[in-house]
Amino acid sequence: MQAPAALVALFNDDQVSVVQGDGAFNVGGGAAWQHSVSQWALVTSSHQATVVSDTTLDPRFASHPLVCEEPFIRFYAAAPLVSAAGARLGTLCFLDTQPRQLDAGQALILSNMADMVVRHVEQDKALQQRMAQNAELRRIHKQMHDIVDCFEWCCVVLDTSTPDWTIMYANAAWNKVTGSDRNEVLGRPLASVLEVPGAAPLPGPAHIASVAAGQESKTLLAKLHATAVAWAPASLTEWAMAA
Structure with a gap:
């Protein structure tokens, strides 16, 4: 674009935030600039680009302090940042202190750059949502583990999405019961x-079917596998699995 200044402004319900600015004059902060962005970025609700070749000739901009005073902005071009769902996220703006025209090639560049910014913003929002969800899951898991650690009998959490039902967690009672x-x-x-002596390896078909149906499945007289750990196997009188 060869413009001396550019910025990305994001909208929310009641304000416009300049999240990235670069150029020969200040576009990144200050109450006056924030106010000007709020005015200019919201000049139109259209999803089409706004191009003002000479701000002194446009009544919407001519009396604005940043046109009449430093930095004497003369050119303004803004492409809306529109999400895949059609929501307007913000605006990608280019500014110049000299009047200028925007040709077809530059207009295409502006549109393509706006699309790139939208993808970045949406990816960032999706990442933040996943991080928040993961943090909530970690909190729930810790809370569950703290509760189960209070039980006097052994409890383990199995990942039933794996064919062999991987052990994901064992409570504190495991140490006491098994040594x-x-x-x-x-x-x-x-x-x-x-293992269950004389039976097929766990989980058996009955266990898989019961847990898939959200029902409890019990196995009597299971014992620790002889090769499971370096200590002598212990007997467990009852082993129950529930979804």
């Missing part, structure tokens, strides 16, 4: 830790 550190079984398949 071993619960961290030794984390990430291991269920069948490598527990």
Whole structure:
């Protein structure tokens, strides 16, 4: 664009925020500039680009302090930042202290750059949402673990999305009941830790069907697999699994 200044302004319900500015004169902060952006970026609600070749000849801009005084802006071009859902996120603006025209090639560049900014903004928002969701999941998991650690009997959390039902968590009672550190079984398949003598490896078809249906599934007289850990196997009188 070869303009001496550019900025990205994002909108919300009651204000316009300059999130990125660059150029030969100040476009990044100050109450006067923030106010001017609020006026100029909202000149039109159209999704079409706004181009003012000479601000002194446009009644919307001619009396504005940044036109009449430093930095004496004469040219203004802004492409709206429109989300995939059609919401107006903000504006990509280019400014100059000299009157100028915007040819077809430059207009296309302005539009393409606006599309790039929109993709970046939407990706950033999606990332922030995922981070917030992950933080909430971590909080819920910690709360659940704190509660389950108070139980006197062994409890483990299994990842039933894996074919072998990987052990994701074991509560503090595991150490007392088995005499071993619960961290030794984390990430291991269920069948490598527990077995039912004379039966198929866990999880069996009945367990898979029950848990898939959201029902409890019980196995009596399961024991720790002989090769599971470096300590002697212990017997568990009852092993229950529930979704």
